[in-house]
Amino acid sequence: MGCFYRLNERFCLRGYEKLPYALLRRPENRTVFLDRTTFWALSLCDGCTDCSLPLYPEKVRALFPELERQGIIRPCGYGEELTPDQRYRRFPNRYIESVHWSITGRCNYRCRHCYMSAPEAKLGELPHETILDILRQLDECGVTKVSLTGGEPLVRSDFEDIVRELTERRMVITQIYSNGSLVNDRLLDMLERYGQRPEFNMSYDGDEGMHDWLRGIPNAGESVLRAFDLCYARGFPTGSELCLHQKNKHLLRRSLNTLAAHHVRNCKVNPVSETELWLRTTGENASIGTQELFDLYLEYLPHYFEDGAPLDLMLGALFWGQKGTGRYSIPFEKHPEGMDCARMTVCGHARSQLYLSPEGRMLPCMSLSSFDAVQREYPLVTETGLQKGLSDSAYLRLIDTRLEDLFRQNPQCGACAFRTRCGAGCRACALDLTGSSDLMACDPAACLYFKGGYAEKLRAVPADVGTHS
The missing domain is CATH 3.20.20.70 (Aldolase class I)
Structure with a gap:
């Protein structure tokens, strides 16, 4: 009789250059990248392939019960084929979320x-x-x-x-x-x-x-x-x-x-x-100024908690607080102390999100649209085409730049004792606060946070949440 599975209707198979194995979940369009074995198992769940055949390795067949438990696949009769949208679609460019x-x-x-x-x-x-x-x-x-x-x-x-x-x-x-x-x-x-x-x-x-x-x-x-x-x-x-x-x-x-x-x-x-x-x-x-700003944030934070943390709040890169709780994180602190971050991208946000300007220019973020001398280096989608822009362009090279590359180009950051935790700060802030056109320049705000003792000052703020009146 055979054993047949198909993807549940909300799931689709996808792939990108360098990331060939992905599962897309509709309607929220959440993409999860998979290992080769899991993707192999899912690719058999097309309503037409007998998943019990011994020609498939045991490690593949062993995944079906768990994938069913997770609601990704379901048993089906022979011939319940996938919709065109569910079938594997491979894109010849790098992934952008x-x-x-x-x-x-x-x-x-x-x-x-x-x-x-x-x-x-x-x-x-x-x-x-x-x-x-x-x-x-x-x-x-x-x-x-x-x-x-x-x-x-x-x-x-x-x-x-x-x-x-x-x-x-x-x-x-x-x-x-x-x-x-x-x-x-x-x-x-x-x-x-x-x-x-x-x-x-x-x-x-x-x-x-x-x-x-x-x-x-x-x-x-x-x-x-x-x-x-x-x-x-x-x-x-x-x-x-x-x-x-x-x-x-x-x-x-x-x-x-x-x-x-x-x-x-x-x-x-x-x-x-x-x-x-x-x-x-x-x-x-x-x-x-940056120092006045940080001091202003620190002066306000006890009131934020006193007021019951009334909304999710981001104070630049100094503080991110969760509504109604005492939980917070510090965006400046990108990586744990001692972590080998050399192969991390310079900006994780820019690596996952593309900004398109009103004229169709591909930029790492909106902030760069105010720097004419810098943004002119990056491609117009109307001329280059998006696929090429996401495969081989100045834009892709920038968002794929690794911290080890920045440390080589910027010895001051490379020699800094805080380089691991800091991860070189923000590239747009580096331009904005230095007046430079060098995207690999130091970020003075990150320097002030780490070298000015603001990590210790921030952690000294009481995070007891009161009742918002």
Whole structure:
């Protein structure tokens, strides 16, 4: 009679250059990489192969009960074939988990600090046909998750077309980064119609009119708080980012509690970057230096715990805290003391997520879009093509750079006693804080954390969680 299995309907077989054995789980599009033996066993679960045949090694056949227990496969009758989507698909490029895509460089706000000078639409936006072609390329390279940003992504007249195309290609929209002014029931209805429920990440830069001041629009603060409330009422998760500067630093605690009161799940706090637009419109005296910033974070943290850790919170690379608990981690501390990290990539985040700029440039992260001299070295997907960009390009070489390469190019980092724990810090911060165009430069913020005693100061902060009132 034989013994036949097939993959359960939500699972698909995938492979990439250098990572040929992968299992994709729908609908959340979670990819898990497998060893060769497990993948061999799964490849036999096609509804047509007799899995009991002795020609398959015992170590392969022994895996079927456990794979069934995990819900990955099920027994079936002969001929219950896989769907086309479930069959093995091998992509000829390197793996990227997700793409963070600026689908436009236009915006309806006038933010004082924009990386890409969106109020002036410096980078413009690609035409509809080009956007659809990039979507095709994403699919053909095995990208399954996309977050949409801008500028303001919702100003595109073809936004629904983009959502439709992503959905038809079974890609998940994980996040939409918006200023909130165009978030309404009609938009949420449309997303629900296509089965998409992304997190809306909307910046909020402080109470007492500080959000309006930074965003350059009257009532911007009221508008974004309304958008948070609407998303919560409709079951869409929300996150936020808060930019600190001299004018709003005293409002940090109050502003974070305001976000928590509007059901925001997480917030990332960073200082305003001294972009060309910020310096031109505001001046450097409004910025916060790194040491002052760290001291401000340390001053606030006891209040965070006293307030019940009201939301997940990231304070730059100094602190990441979990809502409602005393648990936290320190992003600066990348690797354990003494770990051999030489073969680790310089930036793990950049290795897993591609940033596409409004003009279609492949970059390691959005922050690099403000460094014209640096970003020009990296490929335009409209010229190079995404597949080549993920196979052989300056972009791929950068995100695949190992710490041992950086240590060779940067002897100061290579000789540092903290090089293992630090992992060379952040490449974008290195550019931003040094004014250099050298992506292998030292990150002064990481240097200050390790050499300025902030590890010890942070661990001395009481992490007793109180009751948020």
